[in-house]
Amino acid sequence: MEYLLQQLINGITLGSIYGLIAIGYTMVFGIIGMVNFAHGDVFMLSSFIALIFLLALSQIAGITSLALSLFIVLLLGMVLTSLWAWVIERTAYRPLRGSFRLAPLISAIGMSIFLSNFVQVAQGPRNKPVPSILADVITIRQGENYTVAVSYKQILIVVVTAVLLAAFWYVVQKTPLGRAQRACEQDRKMAALLGVDVDRTISLTFVIGAALAAVAGLMFMIYYGVVNFSDGFTPGVKAFTAAVLGGIGSLPGAVLGGLLIGLIETLWSAYFTIDYKDVATFLILAVALIFMPTGLLGKPEVEKV
Amino acid sequence: MSAPASTLTIPGAVRDALKVGLITLGLSIPILAVRTDQNLSNQIVLLPRWGLVASAVGIAIAVRLAYLLLAAVRQARGGALIGSLGVRLPAQAGTMFARAAVVFLFLYPVIALSLAGTGGAVKWIDNFGIQILIFIMLGWGLNIVVGLAGLLDLGYVAFYAVGAYTTALLGKTFGLSFWLCLPLAGILAAFWGIILGFPVLRLRGDYLAIVTLAFGEIIRLVLINWVPVTNGYAGITGIPRPSFFGVPFNASDQGFSAVFGLPFSPLYRTVFLFYLILLLALLTNWVTLRLRRLPVGRAWEALREDEIACRALGINTTSTKLTAFAIGAGFGGFAGSFFAARQGFISPESFTFMESAVILAIVVLGGMGSQVGVAIAAVLMIGGTEILRELDWMKEIFGSGFDPTQYRMLLFGLAMVLIMVWRPRGLVSTREPSIFLSERRAVSGAHVREGHG
Numbered sequence A: 001m002e003y004l005l006q007q008l009i010n011g012i013t014l015g016s017i018y019g020l021i022a023i024g025y026t027m028v029f030g031i032i033g034m035v036n037f038a039h040g041d042v043f044m045l046s047s048f049i050a051l052i053f054l055l056a057l058s059q060i061a062g063i064t065s066l067a068l069s070l071f072i073v074l075l076l077g078m079v080l081t082s083l084w085a086w087v088i089e090r091t092a093y094r095p096l097r098g099s100f101r102l103a104p105l106i107s108a109i110g111m112s113i114f115l116s117n118f119v120q121v122a123q124g125p126r127n128k129p130v131p132s133i134l135a136d137v138i139t140i141r142q143g144e145n146y147t148v149a150v151s152y153k154q155i156l157i158v159v160v161t162a163v164l165l166a167a168f169w170y171v172v173q174k175t176p177l178g179r180a181q182r183a184c185e186q187d188r189k190m191a192a193l194l195g196v197d198v199d200r201t202i203s204l205t206f207v208i209g210a211a212l213a214a215v216a217g218l219m220f221m222i223y224y225g226v227v228n229f230s231d232g233f234t235p236g237v238k239a240f241t242a243a244v245l246g247g248i249g250s251l252p253g254a255v256l257g258g259l260l261i262g263l264i265e266t267l268w269s270a271y272f273t274i275d276y277k278d279v280a281t282f283l284i285l286a287v288a289l290i291f292m293p294t295g296l297l298g299k300p301e302v303e304k305v
Numbered sequence B: 001m002s003a004p005a006s007t008l009t010i011p012g013a014v015r016d017a018l019k020v021g022l023i024t025l026g027l028s029i030p031i032l033a034v035r036t037d038q039n040l041s042n043q044i045v046l047l048p049r050w051g052l053v054a055s056a057v058g059i060a061i062a063v064r065l066a067y068l069l070l071a072a073v074r075q076a077r078g079g080a081l082i083g084s085l086g087v088r089l090p091a092q093a094g095t096m097f098a099r100a101a102v103v104f105l106f107l108y109p110v111i112a113l114s115l116a117g118t119g120g121a122v123k124w125i126d127n128f129g130i131q132i133l134i135f136i137m138l139g140w141g142l143n144i145v146v147g148l149a150g151l152l153d154l155g156y157v158a159f160y161a162v163g164a165y166t167t168a169l170l171g172k173t174f175g176l177s178f179w180l181c182l183p184l185a186g187i188l189a190a191f192w193g194i195i196l197g198f199p200v201l202r203l204r205g206d207y208l209a210i211v212t213l214a215f216g217e218i219i220r221l222v223l224i225n226w227v228p229v230t231n232g233y234a235g236i237t238g239i240p241r242p243s244f245f246g247v248p249f250n251a252s253d254q255g256f257s258a259v260f261g262l263p264f265s266p267l268y269r270t271v272f273l274f275y276l277i278l279l280l281a282l283l284t285n286w287v288t289l290r291l292r293r294l295p296v297g298r299a300w301e302a303l304r305e306d307e308i309a310c311r312a313l314g315i316n317t318t319s320t321k322l323t324a325f326a327i328g329a330g331f332g333g334f335a336g337s338f339f340a341a342r343q344g345f346i347s348p349e350s351f352t353f354m355e356s357a358v359i360l361a362i363v364v365l366g367g368m369g370s371q372v373g374v375a376i377a378a379v380l381m382i383g384g385t386e387i388l389r390e391l392d393w394m395k396e397i398f399g400s401g402f403d404p405t406q407y408r409m410l411l412f413g414l415a416m417v418l419i420m421v422w423r424p425r426g427l428v429s430t431r432e433p434s435i436f437l438s439e440r441r442a443v444s445g446a447h448v449r450e451g452h453g
Helices: A003-032 A039-061 A067-095 A101-122 A152-174 A176-186 A188-193 A198-224 A229-246 A249-271 A274-290 B011-032 B052-079 B091-148 B159-174 B178-201 B207-225 B266-292 B295-305 B307-313 B317-345 B354-366 B371-390 B396-397 B403-423
Strands: A137-142 A147-151 B033-039 B046-047
Touching: A003 A039, A003 A147, A003 A152, A003 A176, A003 A198, A003 A229, A003 A249, A003 B011, A003 B295, A039 A067, A039 A198, A039 A229, A039 B011, A039 B046, A039 B207, A039 B403, A067 A101, A067 A152, A067 A198, A067 B011, A067 B403, A101 A147, A101 A229, A101 A274, A101 B033, A101 B403, A147 A152, A152 A176, A152 A198, A152 A249, A152 B052, A152 B295, A152 B307, A176 A188, A176 A198, A188 A198, A198 A249, A229 A249, A229 A274, A229 B011, A229 B317, A249 A274, A274 B207, B011 B033, B011 B354, B091 B266, B091 B295, B091 B317, B091 B354, B159 B178, B159 B317, B178 B207, B178 B307, B266 B295, B266 B317, B295 B317, B295 B354, B307 B317, B317 B371, B354 B371, B371 B403
Parallel strands: none
Antiparallel strands: A137 A147, B033 B046
């Protein structure tokens, strides 16, 4: 019982990170119908940006307050990762809009290869250990032979995720930007006719997705305590699985899917075998796409002939 | 970047270029400006390198200015400057080029030998010849699935892996020779093509791509974790090498050199392997070209053009898709079998998603459905990245710490993006329809659909 509770806590933490990345996939797919393959690598890049700023703030700027430096890192990371995503969209995807369907996908795969190798060349291939922060734990429940504990970083991850999701939800539901975005999602041509700047809206979609990926990148770095240039692919695929499972195009679906994938992965590792945990994710992805292509909260697709 | 404004002035261009420089500065601030290195106690130390950032910004500004200048010149001429450089082959030229290329390939080992000598030729035949031919063969195999049937497959490397592991395991466990393993590997891979193809029949487009990616990854993860059979990450060593009609290539008395009374040299095996993969690749091409004239090949292309119309005409889309998967996978299996026998060692490292992406990139960059295009793309992309291994002279310019090989995949990814942006239809922009009304002629690639998935 205690063991299960602990696994649930771990799973929700992990799921929050996947959910944050999944939003980037689901929004981009919703608005231009494209799997943004490079999104996982943007996430990886953001965790490197966060690592460098975190170290620079303590070593060069000499800021000792952890809360302050985390806040600055989060802010700078979001801004710079968004800049990357904006440039990627402008250079690699926008020229291909309206071109044939495979071109953006290949371009995105190329961008993904480029980004991971760029980070490898710029920062070296070795694992980067991160100084342990917020590792203290609160004991929730003292079992007979197992103690359930939640660490400060887990609390931080879940709280920051929840707050940012709420803020972001507000943006999409209540602001003109969100309205323009939902309009483009429904019918791009009609939205353009009604005066919505479609290109700008799509750019902003990429930027928002990247900003949330930057949050995930920081959280991932804090949670695992290590970053590597190849860390983009697997979390990226898992987050995409989350987006598909939740129903691609649906924002609550992405978060729900993220939590589910996080829980499944944690419970699978805890009760079965850790070796095959990624196989479990990929199987879920395949089964979800084959039998439930609209996902849990997605809209059914109507095919017009 | 966005197209420059129609009236380009010099201050405007400079302002635009400076903007690009500023963006580059923003992009490079943490990731280029500071390098993270571990010290002896495994703590990270930060090493600033602002010189690198300055040169990156400088290069960005220069490239943007050059681009604007080029665009202005292009506009002044009122026509396409870059667009006209693409390969637009008339039908006969394509055939001629292909024949010349095949003749060149058959003579390639001789040319390499006479130019580079016995010592240098092994490298040229092995690293360039065999490596490129493997990818040409894989590209042609995938071209059946993606280019002809219009089914987007991102997990093609799985069949390559099945072929390689079949050869390795059968050869090691039962002592079967390469020549027996080769057809078995192809058959097993085709079988796996059907098994993995069956569940995805209903899927289309990007979803199909993602599920095939998932299958590819599952097979790789099983290869890693099923240690009793596959030996996990450590891989399988000592795979039997192919023999020349029963004569092995080794230094023994029964070896190739001894039998034919030649001094022993590893060159013979390399040349033999080169001709073997050349023949396998040509077989793939020949079968593809013949299949296109058979009902099944025509059904593939019909499926690519319009699946619903296809069904309305009474074509069994299930068996059409499955044959495409099976035959494409079978050739992947042959290539994998050859790969295992050539290396003598295989491990899951060789079958990552990256390989699938590279093969798909070759097919799409070459121009889907165009056999010549796939070959050209393979030569450009694989040969281009291999040639980086030969650029030792760059160390003289950039210092001894400079290693061009580490930029291989970086440039590969960049090339994928640039080729796609420049020519979304691939390098070869013409296609030869399988069926024609009165005369055979090439049509623009834009008339050929890419399938629904």
